[in-house]
Amino acid sequence: MGILRIVLTIIFVLVSLALTVIVLAQEGKSAGLGAIAGGNSFWEQNKGRSKEGQYVLYTKILAVAFIVLALLLNMSFI
Template sequence: MDALVLVITILQLLCGLAIILIVLFQSGKSAGLSGAIGGVADSFLAKNKARTLDAKLARATKWVGALFLVLTLALLILM
């Protein structure tokens, strides 16, 4: 049982580090004054938004965050 707790703890640590790195790689949501002026171009480029790096990073944040939550609950049950 102690080995399982150790493995889950290591996986949780790696997930935490992955979340930190993924969030740091994401760009900010507000582009400042240029984002307010260029709002028309945003609607033109929105059709390819799911393929961008930011969309992939946002999706990865959700999945790694969910995995982190599951690992935390598993550790809570095992301890």
Template sequence: MGTLRVITQIIYILICIALTVLVLKQEGKGDGLSGAITGAASETYWSKNKGRSLEGTMETATKVLAGAFIVLSVVLNLNW
């Protein structure tokens, strides 16, 4: 059981590092102050097709890694 716990902890650390890098590489979601003042529409071609781009892929990867992070956090807190 000790070896399995060490392997799980190593995977957990790698997920933490990957999740941190992905979050820091992503752009902000807000339109910013200038978009709020001018009333710029957020429904653009780019926002509608974002899922097929690198940004969409990074967003999906962030969600998957966050889910794995939560599951591994629970597993590592079990007394086994």
């Protein structure tokens, strides 16, 4: 089981680095002038298709992978 632990640790480190890069690449959640106008703008309706929307999706996927790998590496039988 030593090889499995090494492989999972390498994947865990890569996921950690990718998660750090993706989080740092995102813009802040400041409201800006869109909140004054009501917030129901074209940007609000289509932000899932933008690069920022993709960053949010990748962040969620990497965060789940990070938690699952952390739990797996913490188990004593691996």
